[in-house]
Amino acid sequence: MTEPKPLVSVIVLTWNGIRFLSGCLGALADQTFRGFEVVLVDNGSDDGSARYVQEEFPWVRVVDLPKNLGFAEGNNRGLAAAQGELIVTLNNDTLAEPDFLAELVVAAERCPDAGMIAALLVNFYDPERIDAAGIAPGADGIGYCLGHGAPVGRPWDEPRDVFGPSAGAALYRREMIDEIGFFDADFFAYGEDFDLAWRGQLGGWRCMTAPRAVVRHVHSATSGTGSPFTIYHIHRNKWYVLLKDWPTRLLVKHLPRILLADLAAFLVALLKGRGGAAGRARWAVLAALPRLLAKRREQAGKKFPIPLERLFARGVLLATLKRKLGMR
Structure with missing residues (x-):
């Protein structure tokens, strides 16, 4: 049976x-x-x-x-x-x-x-x-x-x-x-x-x-918090998501904050001796750009079930940067 x-x-x-x-x-x-x-x-x-x-x-x-x-x-x-x-x-x-x-x-x-x-x-x-x-x-x-x-x-x-x-x-x-x-x-x-x-x-x-x-x-037990592997993939994949998934209207609207946050993340990586991994991540994004844009076209015209920005995380960037830098 x-x-x-x-x-x-x-x-x-x-x-x-x-x-x-x-x-x-x-x-x-x-x-x-x-x-x-x-x-x-x-x-x-x-x-x-x-x-x-x-x-x-x-x-x-x-x-x-x-x-x-x-x-x-x-x-x-x-x-x-x-x-x-x-x-x-x-x-x-x-x-x-x-x-x-x-x-x-x-x-x-x-x-x-x-x-x-x-x-x-x-x-x-x-x-x-x-x-x-x-x-x-x-x-x-x-x-x-x-x-x-x-x-x-x-x-x-x-x-x-x-x-x-x-x-x-x-x-x-x-x-x-x-x-x-x-x-x-x-x-x-x-x-x-x-x-x-x-x-x-x-x-x-x-x-x-x-x-x-x-x-x-146990947070980051396999790859390690702050390891070059982790820095590379987090910095690279953030842009993968932005370029592949974010609707154009939202991307344009928030671009100044996105670029400022990216610069801040890169500077934090430099201060912590992980600038090489952060730099390689950005070159990898440029190399993957044609593939990412092709995937982006598959998302065109789709709509969310509820207003998207209701679900955004808010007011956490400064606190996150302070925590990464060891500040209070």
Whole structure:
């Protein structure tokens, strides 16, 4: 007798993250919602992650890739193996609360026009502080994690419309993915969830939060905060999103702030000894410009389900720059 397909497929991507897998997969094993499968994508690890999971968690389907294809394409490979109608992406450096999947499913069923559901990521070491309650673009062109550093509670404890979810713990409806595609492999890592949120919004799909779908998250555990790899991809992919997704009217309206913020980010990178990575990122954008403009043409004429600027993150640029510079 053929087993019914699971409603939910959880895609966990790992790259040399064997130290996190026992906690991450063990928390999934303890979920109160049971109609799910787990697809673990091993992104070319050399620490024995794939074998460890096959031996210790035989109920997990393992997709063993020969090399690191990045967060975006790694998750795409996981999607190809997934059977569920609801796709959950989950970082390997997380611990999901027992009702995590149940709350995501309830939120998806409550809002059938929402193609994206944002879980609540909290700081792994200080779970009373928010890591991300969704994501949103700022008028300065920078992508922000909503609520980052704020205490858990109001105003983040009620479901709300947001621009998109952080892919570290997110639910995506397969119906939406079939229409607009999943992650853009050109991003490799960082910003691919912003790009997907833009495409979802442009395709008429809302994003709602599920504040009781809680996950503890170790921020930037794989690539490292402030590493040249991180600086390069964040600086490059910010412009990928701007050139690929932003409607012309908004791009022109906010261009002075976007350029000022970009200059500030470049100066911060120089002060922190990461000017080379920041400079390479901008040359990479110029090299990719024809490809980005071709993708931009695919977005032409699409409209958002609700007024876009209602979902922008506001008033966070100065605070972010102060934090990066170590200022109070």
